[in-house]
Amino acid sequence: MSSTPTLRTGHAVQGTFDELGPTLAETTFVVVDLETTGGSPATSAITEIGAVKVRGGVELGEFQTLVNPHAHIPAFISVLTGITDAMVAESPSIAQVLPSFLEFARGSVLVAHNARFDVGFLRAAAERCGLDWPAVRVLDTVHLARQLVPRDEAPNHKLATLAALFSSRTIPDHRALHDAKATVDVLHELIGRVGNQGVHTLDELLTFTSRVSPAQRRKRHLAEGLPSRPGVYVFKDAQGRPLYVGTSHDIRSRVRSYFTASERRTRMAEMVALAESVTPIVCGTRLEAQVRELRLIAAHQPRYNRRSRHPDRGVWIKLTDEPFPRLSLVRQLRDDGATYSGPYTSRLSAEAAVAAVHDAVPLRQCTSRLSLRPRGTACALAEMGRCGAPCTGDQTVEDYAAVADRVRDMLRGDCRAVVGALHRRMADLSGEDRYEEAGVVRDRLLALVRGAGKAQRLAPLRATPELVAARRAPGGGWEVVCVRHGRLAGTVVTPAGADPMPHVEALRASAEHVPEPSSVGLRGAVGTEETELVLRWLETDGVRLVELDGSWSCPVHGAQGEHARLEPLVAAATDPGFDAWPVRRSRGTASLVAH
Template sequence: MTTDKPLSPRVGGAWGGLSVVISSVFPMSTTTLTRPSQRAPGSAALPRAIQGTLDDLGTPLNEVTFVVVDLETTGGSAHGDHITEFGAVKVRGGEVLGEFQSLVNPRVPIPPVISALTGITNAMVASAPRIESVLPSFLEFAGDAVLVAHNARFDISFLKAAAAATSTPWPGPTVLDTVLLARALVTRDEAPNHKLSSLARVFHSHVAPDHRALHDAQATVDVLHGLIARVGGLGVTTLEELATYSARVPPARRRKRYLADDLPSAPGVYQFKDGNGRVLYVGTSVDIRTRVRSYFTASEQRRRMSEMVRIAESVTPIVCATALEAQVRELRLIAEHKPPYNRRSRHPEKAVWIKLTVEPFPRLSIVKQVRGDATTYVGPFPSRAAAEDAMAAVHDAVPLRRCHQRLSVTRFTAACALAEMGRCGAPCTGAQTVDDYGALVRSAQEALVGDPSFVLSPLERRMQQLAGDERYEDAATLRDRLAALVRGLTRSQRLAPLATTAEIVAARRSPLGGWELICVRFGRLAGSTRSPRGADPMPYVEALSASAEVVAPAPAPAPAALPEECEKILRWLEEPGVRLVSVDGVWSCPVGGASRFGDHLAAVPPERFEGS
């Protein structure tokens, strides 16, 4: 489980570079003190130079013991899931002092999607020790070292939950998160994101992360060394400086606090603009002034936000009646201006749909918009790649044709490779009639707009079989397809009813007293207001309905708004305490729809599907 094996430091590596910085800084550090007890009577005070100690400067990084830890678990929540594997590496001064690795019997089945992701199966952990014995061994191995993890919130939350469940005292160690350091030190030009796999490539890790705990911990060690080498070159030489490095606020950014001085303390949207009036960033808050002020403090640690604040010359506020209105305005402004420092919602035009084509032998096709041609549409999907994964899942279960040409019912052609493999009924050759093929199409339609169990259930069984046969790559591919299809179907089945409802007026209690009121037409927020505390809300409801935006319906099932706007409205309507005042139309979702498959496939959060 544990190995303690001193290794030689890597010459010229991260710690070798750091030691040069330390040796060049420490001898020059002096402190000037005045000691009245040593003055001669009547003499002037004379400053005396005294060599500063290492204690005055903090704990040198080359003397700090780090334990880099990584966990594998049965899911993404520390409150309901369990640890399946520990991996840890103890390092000091660039030297590996020991390693710790152990599987853990979680006492619950490991979901197939997790086995496909990590390669850890139920059989592997059946004879493994339980957390009651592994956790104390790990804490003994860690001792009083500084714990390091990539996305430390995840790993530390599981360790604390395990300690509480086993009545093990939590030692409260110092924790260092390599994600936070990377955000401050690794630019977008170097890596597209700050996942462990991306950073491992940047810092040339000798171990590739693969969702096994010890391998990921070893890769994190190399990332930590690379990050420490970078901050060493910036003058960071102690643990205390390293822990607060990302909290530094440059003077130029602090000086721009005046931009928030005249902003209202009210809910709404704010826009950072440059000297030419170009929108740089759009955000939303329940208190515009307080939120904007935070951009000039240590609480703002995003590198791109520091760049944005440096360029910004003004902030424009838009006060909104309700928090939902603010969220919707934010989405619309981002879609309109495409601010360079907003990452999400900038390109709603990239959303696509899956369509059953209108022809004697329909096929699935990816399209950019709904045309109102009385056929089945599913979506919208956030990207073409997600739509392709979902379409591949349908094809895995229903042998619809995949060729792109329009087929004739009288003129036939040669069979394609899929037909020869038995994965298509070959209507192109006349082997399948319009009626026979139509039965397949009706099955696919029912799965897409109603109960998808006809498609999803056999694919789930197939995924479990592949995982059981240790064909993890094939299981992972099928898992991704299933996840894309479930998310797409769930979104479609939730959005379509709202998109076809002429008007919904709803209300909920406001935190400030009174009622928050919204009017939604064909999936678009047409109006929003708030009735005062103690006032009869009905006159405000009537005024809202009379003055709300006139919205024309889009071709069904598309909403008359951005899909993300529709999603935000739905989440608001589904919150506890919301009351429907009036509904003009039919707003319903299928009882046996795709949402009932979501809990199982969501055992791993979306970011875990994408890798660390």
């Protein structure tokens, strides 16, 4: 099989120029201000709405009306706004006013000074009136001013302060239309300031923040022309070397986010500063995109990708092939007749799994290779009954083989003996109120079945020459994948309403060739993440098996069943309301043990 990260599907594309949304000169803004009977929409009501519609610096229309709140206006509110009960007595209700305002604001960007207040009241009123709140975009001039007006220029960011700073044509006086007009002037001044920083489109304005450096913002042109399609994107430096590989259901939108406030990772800002181009690779399915990402990261090891850069660093448990086998942890697999299980995600979890086996089975724990000749004296483990002392001749090769077979069966797919012994051990410790020690055994058991269960689920898929499966695509048709020896060999999405079988046959004929793994060979950690992705997809609801060359099954008495039973019980330890287990604390962590 070729080591290059390619599939028989997907392709890089050169998109057409596509600006980052409408320019600010083309955007219609509706600047709104409300007067209310109080500060909370849950206990107060609207008394006045004022709004101004503008585009390109030109006023297009106004909206103003008093509103009868059908409630008493507090005296201090009347003093502040000048609106009294008598003034609103004959005014329309919010149910009569709100539909007209929503029509006035339709298709525009809603602007307010402290938008959370005004939009909160409008949304609450719409809900009470049984009206659907539109999917309107909102711009808060307070938030924008905080980014653009420093404290040495203005003591605060209140509307009156900003209106005075920018010499607004209208003085805000707590009447809705006057305040809305003052906000229009503030908005135009702020737009002028962001324009000096290279912000010229609506999307850039809505995501503007002073935390984004000018250098980072200047790189936003890298998103121009990228497709709004699912797939993989690759940031590259001036020499064309990959800096970072990622996936998204919308490549253009995701790449754009690297130049806005939504991207806060320091290393990503550093990466963007070095990037000179972005290569998109459109993929038909999310699974294909995920696999391509893994392969590209493994092939190029981009400096700013932290995940999957070194997939060969997994830890494996090895049961050696010798007269008196023992367990060891290794980084590489060899064709040496030994039994391997893994990879484990960390050395710590692998060590816990080995300790679980030693808790259940009297396997020797010494590290040297034993000859058939007895030598020396028994160790402390033998005196404790945790080793049969084959080193002294007290245990024959045949007797020891029966012990080693229990471990080998556990690693290969029959965990009953080992798991049963560990449960008995936990029960004995719990019966003696030794909950801390029982909790340690339980945690070791979980590490063992978690790692062994994963290995036992992946091994049958790696051994399967070819498997074709399908599930319904969101837009109609079928997502079809071809898997060979645990690797994604190809994928296709069939047209809606079309017979999928010709597409299935074409996929099988053109799918990537994947050679049969040797006894170790491709079973290494390099392809494990990919096989896990494929298996996770195959196990999702709605997936149907179309073709199968060979057999695909998991052991009936494997570790996965015990893992599925034990994991929720351990996870429940983090639930403060869970008290079905005795809880003891050791070194700051809770241990739970069933009894």
